[in-house]
Amino acid sequence: MNVDARYGIDDAPVFVIDQSRCIGCEACVQACMECGTHRGQSLIHLERIDRAATTQTAPMVCMHCEDPTCAQVCPADAIKQTEGGIVQSALKPRCIGCSNCVLACPFGVPKYMAEIDQMMKCDMCTDRTSEGLKPMCASVCPSEALWYGTIDEFRENRTGSLLRDFMFGRQEVRTKVYTVVDELAAGPIDVMRGQAASWLDDPFALESGGT
Amino acid sequence: MFMIPHRHDAAALDRRGVAWGLVGVAVTLAITFVGSDGLLWFDAALIGYLFGIIFMVFGVIYRYSVWVRRPSTAMLNRRGWDAFRQRKARNAAALPSLVATQLLAQGFIRRRSRARWLAHQLVFWGCILAGLITFPLTMGLLHFESVGQQGDRYQVFVSRVGTMSFDADSVLGWTIYHGLDIAAVLVLAGVFIFLRRRLRDPGALAVERSGDFLALAGLFAVSVTGLFLTVSSIWLEGRFYAALNTLHALTVILGLMYIPFGKLFHIFQRPGNLGVAYYKRANAEGPAAVCRRCGDGFASAQQIADLQAILPQLGFDYDAADGVGSYQDTCPKCRRAQLALAQSARVGGFG
Numbered sequence A: 001m002n003v004d005a006r007y008g009i010d011d012a013p014v015f016v017i018d019q020s021r022c023i024g025c026e027a028c029v030q031a032c033m034e035c036g037t038h039r040g041q042s043l044i045h046l047e048r049i050d051r052a053a054t055t056q057t058a059p060m061v062c063m064h065c066e067d068p069t070c071a072q073v074c075p076a077d078a079i080k081q082t083e084g085g086i087v088q089s090a091l092k093p094r095c096i097g098c099s100n101c102v103l104a105c106p107f108g109v110p111k112y113m114a115e116i117d118q119m120m121k122c123d124m125c126t127d128r129t130s131e132g133l134k135p136m137c138a139s140v141c142p143s144e145a146l147w148y149g150t151i152d153e154f155r156e157n158r159t160g161s162l163l164r165d166f167m168f169g170r171q172e173v174r175t176k177v178y179t180v181v182d183e184l185a186a187g188p189i190d191v192m193r194g195q196a197a198s199w200l201d202d203p204f205a206l207e208s209g210g211t
Numbered sequence B: 001m002f003m004i005p006h007r008h009d010a011a012a013l014d015r016r017g018v019a020w021g022l023v024g025v026a027v028t029l030a031i032t033f034v035g036s037d038g039l040l041w042f043d044a045a046l047i048g049y050l051f052g053i054i055f056m057v058f059g060v061i062y063r064y065s066v067w068v069r070r071p072s073t074a075m076l077n078r079r080g081w082d083a084f085r086q087r088k089a090r091n092a093a094a095l096p097s098l099v100a101t102q103l104l105a106q107g108f109i110r111r112r113s114r115a116r117w118l119a120h121q122l123v124f125w126g127c128i129l130a131g132l133i134t135f136p137l138t139m140g141l142l143h144f145e146s147v148g149q150q151g152d153r154y155q156v157f158v159s160r161v162g163t164m165s166f167d168a169d170s171v172l173g174w175t176i177y178h179g180l181d182i183a184a185v186l187v188l189a190g191v192f193i194f195l196r197r198r199l200r201d202p203g204a205l206a207v208e209r210s211g212d213f214l215a216l217a218g219l220f221a222v223s224v225t226g227l228f229l230t231v232s233s234i235w236l237e238g239r240f241y242a243a244l245n246t247l248h249a250l251t252v253i254l255g256l257m258y259i260p261f262g263k264l265f266h267i268f269q270r271p272g273n274l275g276v277a278y279y280k281r282a283n284a285e286g287p288a289a290v291c292r293r294c295g296d297g298f299a300s301a302q303q304i305a306d307l308q309a310i311l312p313q314l315g316f317d318y319d320a321a322d323g324v325g326s327y328q329d330t331c332p333k334c335r336r337a338q339l340a341l342a343q344s345a346r347v348g349g350f351g
Helices: A026-030 A069-073 A101-105 A136-140 A153-159 B013-037 B044-067 B071-086 B088-105 B115-138 B171-177 B179-200 B202-206 B210-237 B243-256 B263-269 B270-286 B301-313 B332-345
Strands: A014-017 A045-048 A058-062 A111-113 A117-118 A147-151 A162-167 A171-181 B142-147 B151-160 B161-167 B288-290 B298-299
Touching: A014 A117, A014 A153, A026 A136, A045 A101, A045 B171, A045 B179, A045 B301, A045 B332, A058 B332, A069 A101, A069 B301, A101 B288, A101 B301, A136 A147, A147 A153, B013 B044, B044 B115, B044 B263, B071 B301, B115 B142, B115 B179, B115 B210, B161 B288, B171 B179, B179 B202, B179 B210, B210 B243, B210 B263, B270 B298, B270 B301, B298 B301
Parallel strands: A014 A171
Antiparallel strands: A014 A147, A045 A058, A111 A117, A162 A171, B142 B151, B151 B161, B288 B298
């Protein structure tokens, strides 16, 4: 038993990603490199939403789909899912570096590493979460855009509702990782819609006179 | 602990797989019969090993046949050959270098870690050496005859064809008779480097699969029990030889039977990497797919078209809700941005 363990099996902690909270500090990008299963490689994505218009950024970790498209399109059968629902990085002996997973993942998560001719992806810090610790990125994110804990802890400390259903065109995808919405009633997050620029261009009203 | 995320796990045996497997078994038996000159040179003491080989041949062909018909594998298989045939002369000329770098030298492992590369090279060449000796010996394709009345001089026969001869006491003779010992030492060295990493690296431990240890344990058992035979004959005056021989045969036979099921099946999957190399090269020379959101080229149009052909076969429908185009025409970067925009819209915006 790891003395630092925070969560046991019965706690059933969950990973929550709330892109809207990202402040672009890149702590997650650095922390991801410390993960024991892929030391030295940062597998998290930190996306600039629209560089010309805003400084807004958004992180992207593997959402661990219940029926992972990446695993289904893998010709080498190299992507496996644990009983706990974690979609693992490609099995190194099998991955033949075709990039099918990189191109098919609806969340744009897997990375093809040309140097080693392999795909690598986030495995929710299996070395840490299997011992009751938070994933590296969630343990350093100052704005809790990346968050790990029990659903009770979320309800105590956060606003919003947890959702893990997404629509990509006609394809509905359910994930292990949750995201946050105001209202569950609106159904899954429709990724191809809802594209309005929803960032605050002048959050402190400096450009409009500072009033 | 691990599940395979396949929806079509069938309990029944795959008939085409069984048929191809049986063809493979028939071919193996035919090679054995013909190659051993009507079983004249077949060593009946090795019948157990032959059983192991036959089981392995059936299992490997069965699994390969099922695997290669999965939609994504079948597509890549077809496209790999298509790409090869497109520029046959150039691609054939590139083959030796591809085989040497990707399959033999395995530089992609070295770039991951030198220790892992060394370990893999030791196990790889050790297994190849052992296979080159064990399979022909077991199938009666290889035997030794003394040259005339010279008791210390032997000739190597491949089937009925006499090849080189050598002195039993020469360096060459020693090397030939200890070929399997050399293979065992190579494999054991590799196994220990792998084990060291597997037992010490927390990351490796966390994503450990039972098959990882089983493969190493199998290689260890085969090598050690094989070396025991040499120890018995050289230093123990042949004591325990019969028991050790049975033990070694058992580990080898079980090891051969394990190949189709476990981690070692990657030996047969990995050459698919060559097809990928040709596919990628052909795709790089073709048009690029253009992202429906940002308008930039992001991948080969051929690969995106191939993916969109197999996704429906796998039960996915990423077509746009209005029927115009597909979500899969979006580049990965825009997918991430779109998701963030859609999520933030559901919480009243960023910030």
